[in-house]
Amino acid sequence: MKRKLVSFDWAMKKILRQKANFRILEGFLTELLKFDVKIEEILESEANQETEDDKFNRVDLLAKNEKDELILIEIQHNSEIDYFHRMLYGTAKLICEHIQKGGGYTKVKKVYSVNIVYFSLGQGDDYIYYGKTDFIGLNKKDTLTPSSRQKEDFQIDKVNEIYPEYYILRVNNFDDVAKNTLDEWIYFLKNEEIDDNFNAKGLDLAKESLDILKLDDKARSIYNRREQNRMYKESLLYTAKKDGIKEGKIEGKQEGLKEGKEQGRKNREIEIAKTSIKQNIDIKTISLITGLTVDEIKSLS
Known part of the structure; x- marks a missing residue:
């Protein structure tokens, strides 16, 4: 068991x-x-x-x-x-x-x-x-x-x-x-x-x-709340990535050329960041998952 x-x-x-x-x-x-x-x-x-x-x-x-x-x-x-x-x-x-x-x-x-x-x-x-x-x-x-x-x-x-x-x-x-x-x-x-x-x-x-x-009742309550928060945050990050990639691909396809592909990559990062901001994910975490600088992310707010 x-x-x-x-x-x-x-x-x-x-x-x-x-x-x-x-x-x-x-x-x-x-x-x-x-x-x-x-x-x-x-x-x-x-x-x-x-x-x-x-x-x-x-x-x-x-x-x-x-x-x-x-x-x-x-x-x-x-x-x-x-x-x-x-x-x-x-x-x-x-x-x-x-x-x-x-x-x-x-x-x-x-x-x-x-x-x-x-x-x-x-x-x-x-x-x-x-x-x-x-x-x-x-x-x-x-x-x-x-x-x-x-x-x-x-x-x-x-x-x-x-x-x-x-x-x-x-x-x-x-x-x-x-x-x-x-x-x-x-x-x-x-x-x-x-x-x-x-x-x-x-x-x-x-x-x-x-x-x-x-665990005593207090410790169990804190642990369960922490695990729920962690799962919720992972869900937000996953959703932000998927939504951002989808939007970025659409814009990248519209560009069509080599320059457009690079812009499409940048657009994906920006869309991920925008979606993450809407989900109230902190800026440092957004920077980690997108590669954008903190200043770039702040400019999107």
């Missing part, structure tokens, strides 16, 4: 920051990173405010493990064309913020960037992607490795152990067939349900702690 649970982004905001529930996060990260993760503490993260994150459907959580490494988990619902850039910025910012003043480069912290996205990020057929930094010889095709002294001093076997590692979970690409324990977690992230037969680490506690029915 599958049980309906709160969404993982809600859990990250309201439940998983409590020490009693660290085991849920530890289970997820252990299955994903393929080594045992023990969380020491949850640190303050930039997207830990109610208003702005709810507006952009973005939640993040920053944890420190027993090795003093940083793990940034971010959930993004809305499409964001420069998301790859923001991933890089996020890890660079963390490294700079957490290096000890006067400590030297050897004090640079290891960062794991875990990105759970509910939109079509990039192009690819898989639903889990992994990125790391290796230095490959242009001629010999060998991988540059640490010297014996570096291995001893820094307790590393490979150079890439120093650099940030990136994980991208394209949740909507998952086919709902859990072939392993990590897939069981992906299934939960996509469907907000856990099958009784699942045995991935952390899911047993998640099944109990994230049960919607176990």
Whole structure:
């Protein structure tokens, strides 16, 4: 039997920051990173405010493990064309913020960037992607490795152990067939349900702690209202895109020539923006989905 649970982004905001529930996060990260993760503490993260994150459907959580490494988990619902850039910025910012003043480069912290996205990020057929930094010889095709002294001093076997590692979970690409324990977690992230037969680490506690029915009346009311608002906003965005594309295609066809096609593309963006404005969607979100600048959108109001 599958049980309906709160969404993982809600859990990250309201439940998983409590020490009693660290085991849920530890289970997820252990299955994903393929080594045992023990969380020491949850640190303050930039997207830990109610208003702005709810507006952009973005939640993040920053944890420190027993090795003093940083793990940034971010959930993004809305499409964001420069998301790859923001991933890089996020890890660079963390490294700079957490290096000890006067400590030297050897004090640079290891960062794991875990990105759970509910939109079509990039192009690819898989639903889990992994990125790391290796230095490959242009001629010999060998991988540059640490010297014996570096291995001893820094307790590393490979150079890439120093650099940030990136994980991208394209949740909507998952086919709902859990072939392993990590897939069981992906299934939960996509469907907000856990099958009784699942045995991935952390899911047993998640099944109990994230049960919607176990929320008090106030928390359940807030959660349900938030989910309704999110679904309504997604519907508005979908409608705005469809209406704008339809209007833009009509105008583009009327132009006919190459210049007309370019104008048609611009017209589509403008029509999407106009429809979004009528639906009271905020300007920053409209800019994200159309590519128009904030000033261009304001001029349409």
